[in-house]
Amino acid sequence: MATPSPNASADSPLGTLELRCPPLPKTLIDAMELINDPEHLEVKPVTEMVESDPLVVARLLQIVNSAYYGIRRSVSSVERAVVLLGPISVAGIVVGMNMLKLRSVIEGPGSACFSRLIEHSVATANLARELIDLLTRPGLQRQLRPRMDVIYSAALLHDFGKIILVYNYPEEAVALYDEEALSHHVTDTDVRYVEQLTFGCDHTEAGEYAANKLNFPELLTHVIRHHHDPDEAPVHDRLLEPILNVIDVANHASKAMGYSFSTPAGWASCGDATSWPAFAAASGVETPEMLREVLEPKSEALEQYVKQMTRFDIDEEGLKRVSRLQR
Ligand SMILES: [Fe+2]
Numbered sequence: 386m387a388t389p390s391p392n393a394s395a396d397s398p399l400g401t402l403e404l405r406c407p408p409l410p411k412t413l414i415d416a417m418e419l420i421n422d423p424e425h426l427e428v429k430p431v432t433e434m435v436e437s438d439p440l441v442v443a444r445l446l447q448i449v450n451s452a453y454y455g456i457r458r459s460v461s462s463v464e465r466a467v468v469l470l471g472p473i474s475v476a477g478i479v480v481g482m483n484m485l486k487l488r489s490v491i492e493g494p495g496s497a498c499f500s501r502l503i504e505h506s507v508a509t510a511n512l513a514r515e516l517i518d519l520l521t522r523p524g525l526q527r528q529l530r531p532r533m534d535v536i537y538s539a540a541l542l543h544d545f546g547k548i549i550l551v552y553n554y555p556e557e558a559v560a561l562y563d564e565e566a567l568s569h570h571v572t573d574t575d576v577r578y579v580e581q582l583t584f585g586c587d588h589t590e591a592g593e594y595a596a597n598k599l600n601f602p603e604l605l606t607h608v609i610r611h612h613h614d615p616d617e618a619p620v621h622d623r624l625l626e627p628i629l630n631v632i633d634v635a636n637h638a639s640k641a642m643g644y645s646f647s648t649p650a651g652w653a654s655c656g657d658a659t660s661w662p663a664f665a666a667a668s669g670v671e672t673p674e675m676l677r678e679v680l681e682p683k684s685e686a687l688e689q690y691v692k693q694m695t696r697f698d699i700d701e702e703g704l705k706r707v708s709r710l711q712r
Pocket of ligand 1: 613
């Protein structure tokens with residue numbers, strides 16, 4: 386891994402690009418602050434954060450009452466939902482919900498492209514959690530579990546730079562990603578190369594630039610910048626490398642499971658991930674084929690999860706629950 390650069394963005398030519406950042410919903414900023422301090426992530430502040438946004442309340446209650454969680458009695462209290470799902474999962478739901486809200490700042494041709502990106506991101510975040518469960522290196526799971534919330538959010542936002550590129554250059558970026566989606570031979574490296582040629586920066590650089598401007602937690606910023614080249618990440622956080630490895634492999638696995646954004650890929654491509662050797666050594670999952678055997682039986686649950694998390698509409702029952710709460 387590279388030595389840390391105290392102010393990498395100042396040395397970057399990106400400063401001259403003047404990329405605009407989309408306005409972020411206040412709840413997203415609150416959620417970022419909470420997950421930046423995971424040791425103090427408790428039920429009360431998470432409940433308060435959820436309650437400040439009726440749409441998030443409705444979605445949370447919709448999710449907790451869905452068959453996916455198998456909770457028998459109907460849940461109508463936000464606090465109870467936070468206790469049942471855990472503040473960690475709820476913080477992830479809040480970040481996910483607010484990512485969906487960014488759809489409203491991307492107009493026209495960008496919105497279909499954005500939906501595909503959200504599905505890829507949600508699948509990657511879900512799979513990152515699955516991959517952490519597979520780690521067998523002594524002590525590693527115990528160290529990563531308390532940071533599961535920030536890892537989930539980082540996996541969810543790993544391609545934040547693509548949102549920034551679509552936001553700044555809607556027509557060019559959508560044309561570029563749609564074309565890549567139709568090709569069957571491009572790789573992530575190609576995508577970044579084409580982004581460089583088209584925009585003067587790739588999505589990892591654009592994402593880092595925006596994440597710094599928006600004061601994202603450090604770990605999220607590093608994941609946004611280095612999810613394709615974990616070897617280049619700074620060394621000051623010793624858990625950053627295993628986190629990047631898990632997200633890198635989850636990113637490839639989500640494509641293999643049918644949730645590719647711009648570059649379709651099969652299971653063999655997991656073995657091409659920069660992080661594969663490190664992940665295999667830490668998990669005992671020696672080949673992409675072994676990973677397929679573990680993850681494919683979960684594909685139906687993953688499909689349900691992605692549907693749950695990417696539905697923007699609130700059903701009638703959800704709205705009734707919110708109005709009951711607000712009375
Ligand atoms: Fe990426």
